[in-house]
Amino acid sequence: MNLAILKQLKGSKITAEALRETIASAIENKHLEPGEKLPSTRDMALYLGISRTTVMKSLESLIATGHLMTSPGAGTWVRKTARNGSQSADESNEKQSQATGYPWQERYSHLAANLHAQRIEAIENTDFDEINYGSAPSDMLPVQAWRKSLMHWSRSAENFDFGANSDAFGYLPLRKAIAGYLRRTKQIICKPEQIVIGSGVQSVVSPAFSLLVKPDDAIICENPGFWGAREQFHSLGAAVIPVGIDEHGLIVEQLDEIDRPVQWIYVEPSCQEPSGVMLSEPRRVALIDWCQRHNCAILEDDWDSEFQYDGQAAPSLFSLDKTGSVIYFYSFWRLLYPLVSVSFLVIPEQLIETFQSYKCSWDRQFTLVEHLVLTEMLDKNIIETHMRAMWKSLRKRRQALIFALKKQFKDDVKLASSTSGMHVVVQFKESVPEETILSCAKKAGLSCATTRPYYAHSAKANEFMLR
Template identity: 35%
Template sequence: MLPPSVLAHLNRTLDVPLHLQVYEGLREAILQGTLKPSHRLPSTRAMAQHLGVSRNTVLLAFEQLLLEGYLESRVGDGTYVTHTLPDTSLQKPEVKPEQQGRQPALSRRAQKLLQVQVTQYLSQPEYRAFRSGMPALKDFPFEEWRKLHARHWKTPPVQLLAYGDPRGYLPLREAISEYLNASRGVRCTPDQVLITSGSQQGLELAARLLLDDGDSLWMEDPGYLGARAAFQASGLNVCPIPIDQEGMQVQHGAEHHPHARMVYVTPSHQYPLGITLSLTRRLELLKWARQSGAWILEDDYNSEYRYEGRPLNALQGLDQDGRVIYIGTFSKVLLPAVRLGYLVLPESLIDLFIHARSLVDRMPPGVSQAVLAEFMENGGFERHIRRMRGLYAERQAFFIELAQKHFPEWLQVQPSPAGMHLVSHLAEPFSDVQLVEEASRAGVTVRALSPSYLHSPEQGLLFGYAGYPEDETILAARDLGRAFSRIRISDP
């Protein structure tokens, strides 16, 4: 039986997705003690029929609760409320009579923010195979970086210590502009480059400055959770656009969501599936943006790492109408801890973004920018990329070899011509979120594919291979293979 609170949470007139409403109802029942520890939940089919929703709705709710530790899956035996809540401080305290009826003084924006899933990794170790998006930390040129830092901190010029230009350090913007023009076909001047604290800040700025609460935005389905979180937290209506072998289906978006005011796209290496947006689709997208007056956010997060052929130049280089905002980051090519990214802005938006940047955190750190600028000017940046491109190609081949040796037949990993992770699609009835839990118990980190979808989620796993040396990869592949070989098909 289900507690009444689950049904009470379902309201099809709300903007909140049904799977989040089911999640909230079950979570509240667990925290209040209505659903006791070790209580066995009905199967997803039975619960979906009882609630009058699709099975996928219940699966997504279960998967989120499994990820957060409220539920546990017992192979061959179903899904249970966990013995110990993930954080006992989350349990609702006893409410005194005089406190009844009081509500936390949260804004609507804050309430939306609390409902947004930012990442699948919040409760998992920061550095453990096969976490995706992790560069080869141990192969970073630390000695060269240390010397640059030491020299700049020994006698730093006053302009690096005082309040600086909100756009960022001019020599760094010049180096970025020169690099993008030469390597990515981006057409820009240093004045169009705005330094940010990683790409996430760039996404936040673009969403809040160019769109209003309730506006619609196209996004690839599946797509990047971090971007979706930024858009949903800003009150935007994220419209999922399916992809095929040519990338985002522009015609689908034009037909089903013609009034969207922005498009978020990863054309060089689609996240997470790795597809390249074809030239035909690029031109089609630019034409639609011009006719509709929409903005395009081009996230070129992983363009440096292509192992076969040369990638198409950036979408921004084809833009004749000033509709494309180009987003880049140094987190993947250097270190996540560097926390520097950038926007390349159309000239019409420069003053607006400078003003907003100065209000958010005034300016990026001066000395860190100066170190990166010199690293780019003296050729260290491109040397590092060349080394990592060769290393990651070797690591991908090595990982595939181990996967063929250790992984079950239903876990087929296909090579990719670019990127830092590989995708394995799963056949029904496996739940990728439950497989992630099984991997975690074996001491291995993988990412589930299904949460990246808004509609019709497919089951799959993402394996980051770039950041891990051979000895770690061997042990992790062996442990993961043993864990998955024990799995039996079951209906949660």
């Protein structure tokens, strides 16, 4: 859709109803073709100088009237069925097929039924592409070293031992290299057999959730916290209990106020997302103690743990735990996307057989070349050298950004009390429109994304991740 279609609205007070009527008219007059995709709500709001809330209200109304269709992650587009009552042969056949087609909803599993019933707010790609989807800035990627290793292994493809990708947990030399990396950088002592490799974040944590989370299990999540995990728990029928955070991380004292047994705690102790705060060492000890007393397991998401700018990193929950009740998650995606998306779990030994059965049945193969390249980069300490260089660069950027924000905005801006991560969380005065903040950040060359999706409730107005 060309935004110029909305040009007639500019210069007047734009309401959700006026925007709805303009788009509906464009559809009915064939200015917008069936199947044509609409711009993101953010782009439309910026173009018109209105709030995203106004845009979203108008689009929701058009979806309800059948003018538009939407899908999480795919965006919003013009419905293919004509609104004037006329139908093409294909549209008529489609409608007839839908009326007399196979009743697939009767075959839905518990998971599919939950996903169908659950209305998840679509997180538009444009909300996060500004910050490279949360991964490292593209100008910091070790492209040259990655390309050199990739070319080496690609030229040697005819000599590959393709039996090496038969291990369901991933390429064994890579798992050995990861075990060494964890020992050197995280003080985590584990066996390669405990490491379960996958591609991407969801492909690794999903097996853990699917295997170990039961319907109606109570799961504690930080609020704010990673929305992807929270929505997966909801889809499995679990009861998600949001618990607040402060400058010391998850408020462990609030756990005693929960009036039902808790089976899981999902926590980001090294760099809480999006706030960037680190769970203090006393609270780590208290959390481990609480979980042991209440027979509760922990999924430790070690997100963005490499970039601590004030003092030493605290020990991981996995290394503090002595009972085997912690599953540890880590992703090289954070450092190397889009070059690599390898993520992994470190699981207690008593879960190895269960996870092997799952992987053999559902997710056995992996991209061998990617594993070969990452193994070489770990064995040659290229990753750790890259991390140190990134730390120095990000620290300088962070200091410059914080100084500039304080100098320019003074008391009109509130900065999160965090000392880790790739971004700074900033809250502006509520009187400043969100679209103005996004537009000004873009003009200043700053990457900017709202923190709204991270909140289960009580999202803070005008709070953004900046870098």
